[in-house]
Amino acid sequence: MDLVSVRTTRVPRSRAELTFSAGDLPLGGGTWLFSEPQPGVTGLVDLTGLGWPAITATPDALVVAATCTLEDLARVPAAQCGAARELIWRCCTALLGSYKIWHTATVGGNICLALPAGPMTSLAVALDAQAVTWPAGGGERRLPVADLVVDVRACDLAPGEVLRAIEIPAASLAARTGFRRLALSPLGRSGTLVIARADAAGEFVVTVTAGTRRPHQLRFDEVPPARALESAVLRLDDWYDDAHGAPDWRRAMTALLAEELRVELGGAA
Structure with missing residues (x-):
């Protein structure tokens, strides 16, 4: 347009x-x-002229530039992203964009647009990624991506502040993960997207997006009992309401998907 x-x-x-x-x-x-x-x-103001490297692997983290395209992220080799390779692919394909979109859409743009169904937000929050921003006055600021997106179409960015990169910790890249997504139609926008992560130290983290106005993390010291997880999901109180799903449907389906992931990652059936 x-x-x-x-x-x-x-x-x-x-x-x-x-x-x-x-x-x-x-x-x-x-x-x-x-x-x-x-x-x-x-x-x-075209950020692509700044020439940020799309993806940089360090011993501690995978650094993904805000201008990295979904195409580049989807092709990141397993040697750089470890066990998270499948999750990265699943989140990239959750956008349901054409090849032209994949070739152009950026990770940072998808996060900063702050739509509930933004799958780059889902990926970044599920892996405890840190957002690195450039404030207008110089320097840099760091905060969890889970705190960067605060509501529908709203991010914790001051005027003139831009997202420079997200940093995904190596420990999160090595964790076991599970992915579930539901939509009202086969090619529809996500109605709810749930990702579970089981860390080597035993922590169990469930990330809820698409069905709520902002991303939520439910953290447990270990894989929780079914009732504890269900209670945590049902306590969320900002279920989104639009043409892609009513709040009561999103709430019920999120609880169902979270339980499937709990069992998949080691919880008792």
Whole structure:
């Protein structure tokens, strides 16, 4: 879609050139930005010109640039992401985008758009990823991706602050995980997406997205009894309501999927 109100497009090549004026928006892949009218947007600041490496593996973490495309993330070799390779693939394919979308859409854009069904948010929160941001005044800020997305279409980012990368800890990459997703139609937007993670130290973490307004983590010292997990899911109180699922359906299906994952990762049936 033509953004008829846009008058300027800038491509910064360095941190010093990364500035925003009134009416400017950061541009990553633009697959959502160009999909509908953007009233009030008069300028675009193209982050891809900064040349951030898409994926960097370190002994402690997998660093995924905000401008990394879903295509690049989906192809990350197992040598870099360990046991999380299957989960990464499942989350990338949960977007149900065409090849053109995969080739262009970015990890950071999907997270910062903060839609409940954003699968990059699901992946990052499920693996305890840290968000690394660049505030407008310089330096960097770190916070869990679970705290970055605070509501539908709302992130904890100040004016002029951009997401630079997410860092996925090596311990999370090595953990056993399970994935469940439900939608009202075979190719529909996710109605609920549940990921469970069992760490080597015994911690059991269930991440709920798509069905709630913001991501939630349910943490246990070990695989919990069925009733404890169900109670934790049912205590969530911000179930989303739109054409892709009613709150009561999302709540019931999330509890069902969480129990399936509890059993899959070692809980008593």
